[in-house]
Amino acid sequence: MGEQPSADDDFHRLIDSIYESALDVTAMPQALGLFSRYTGTESPHYLVWDKLAGRARLGVTPHGCFAAQGAYVPEALRALASQPARELAGTHAGGAMEGASCYAPAHGADLERGVRLLDTSEVCVLMGGTGRGTRPDIPFDVTDITDVTDGAAHRRHRLARVLPHWARAARMQQRNMELSGLAALGLAGLDTLDFGVMVLQADMRVRYANVWAEALVQADSHLALDHGVLRAREPALHATLHRLLERAMQPHGTGPAAGSWMHITSGGQPVPIIVLPLVSRQPVEGPWQLPFAMVLMGNSESRSVLDSAVLSSLFGLSRKESLVAIRLAAGDTLNEIAGREFVSPHTVRVHIRDILRKTGTHRQSELVRLLHLLPGVALERVARQP
Template structure:
């Protein structure tokens, strides 16, 4: 096998860590590298303490380290006779049942004598990976040189397993986040500072697919009109600057197009850490929660409800105070009360909360009478 071949298999190992579909390519290249007919890789979840405990006991009894070593099938078969030792004092007696389960699930299949094989169990804190290469018995058995060649891959295979676990964890987190965003009736996205889209709910994906006010290209958020593109870029910068300055400021709010009431409005707010930005697309045609339901949901007064509705329309507290001929101190007091009742700490959080309310419906409450026996 050439150095290029070694590079190819190492590349395949790390590709498989990032993409489960690449495992089949890795298995094929591993078989070629080992001069085997077939190769299989299996990821096992197990009690890693039991696995390492059995390894330590077998090391003491058989003087063979069965973890992270490529060994031939006859060596794996030797482990069977030491399993009879279970029942003695010490860890064998204490953990015998767990040891047997690990042996039967992981060790036993590797001792199959119907083929020549060179196998390893590679352990990490997340579980154990079984790597098995086989060739027919009509061929020559695997040699010590074959084992040494595969042994050099163990550190890469261990890192692949750790990477695979992390990727699966992140995929699970992303799936949960997408499901959570799908609860928002308004199109909602999470983007990076360079406008790369990290997450988008179903409503946002449908909105972007129309390619009207905004669209997705190469994974980034774009506006088709030059003026809108400038507004979008400026709003991202302002949202980021507001976070860096530590300002408890309102979300950046602007309208696409000419700014007419019928144009789509964007609400943008930097999220915790400042590396991502929450973007809510407010289409005036989208249904809104009624003021009555809003008041009932959070126990708002009439004045507080009017303020909440104004913020949801994109008004500032200054314009709201002017339109109502109310002093700013009064409006700020009302805003503080609304934030307390909605359990929000920043105006941007309040706007984000209100923007998801069209997904909520309130059932009419029927009067319930309770009769007590006298």
């Protein structure tokens, strides 16, 4: 017959569950259930309170998680949420909580009255519960020195041992929520762009693609997403994309842009593909640092290019220089621009030289990249301007 788990086994299982729940809120009901059994706490509840909105963001019991509207908020926790935070009193058994800004009684926790695990300008995280075997009409006060029974002392010891971990986990959870919210906002912003954005690994595995990039690949039979890997059906295009990615992922970089390529879709639309190095401002050291590149795919449906008024106000380009820049962004060659504008190729070269100087770019590929990142309007409307 197997051995029964010891108290230490129960403690470490509970602590593992607490920190797991900081990363995955769906694991929190199980953590509260283990907490209830280990500390003898009945009806434990965990609450994330939005101080600005005056309502719950999240409520958790051993029976499940509840959204803001469905979160039951005990009156004791609602009252505690409105009180100013106080620094943690004393050092709990099992280690001090350095720098914690929360409220907890000196001997572990008075869960009947609520414990403030975390307090910021926006949210506070609260816990509550009742002592097993206590009368519901009498608050359970672990600081009551008249309660000297072995059971009460044992429970106080266990609460004092566990609650610092709940407070640390609450700080972890809040930080994860903040980072997740920022990431969601950033991705939502990329979905509003009218050109494709992809983040690729060296093996062409796609780590992110916005809505436009996904739609462009789906509509183009020359490209495909095969189990999360970008593939070009034509060997020449596949080799070109690999070469651009390799240049972008060189250890010390090759400048702001690794290169560009004018891709012709299966529908005959020219789409500029620009590959850039993607380096974090705070790079992760060690094996978690993977090389990535960002791929920008021009708008192949509307074929929008720049307004000459935008170019004039941003870079001081003349009308003729603006039109030459617009034609370059649209993929026209030097001779095609000369024919359209009724000037010599030499004159177009002079315009391009002046455009590069005024825009601070050094090559036509850099200029095209810059132009495709600025606001766009229809080419036909720009061409008709007086």
